[in-house]
């Protein structure tokens with residue numbers, strides 16, 4: 001699997017919310033932990049807590065996550081856009097000792113944060 005395969009898995013997770021979410025773009029996250037793939041979607045439209053962000057939800061599901069993939073996908077055309085984790089999520093990501101975070105920028109570009 002390459003990076004885009006993981007972005008696609010996290011995007012698929014994100015769009016599960018479908019029409020229950022009024023926002024135009026949805027965020028999903030995949031974490032790799034000892035060979036297992038952990039998935040979460042953003043549910044922040046259901047509340048204002050930063051704990052609702054996909055990254056934090058993924059980290060809470062299982063320990064020892066070494067790599068995170070975060071993708072933001074547009075509902076109308078399926079295009080990827082910037083999914084760089086927010087400041088709150090970065091604080092948690094560091095606390096959980098994640099080593100690398102990959103995030104979508106566009107359909108052809110992604111960014112990586114090495115911690």
Ligand SMILES: [Zn+2]
Nearest residue numbers: 053085086089
């Ligand atoms: Zn966040």
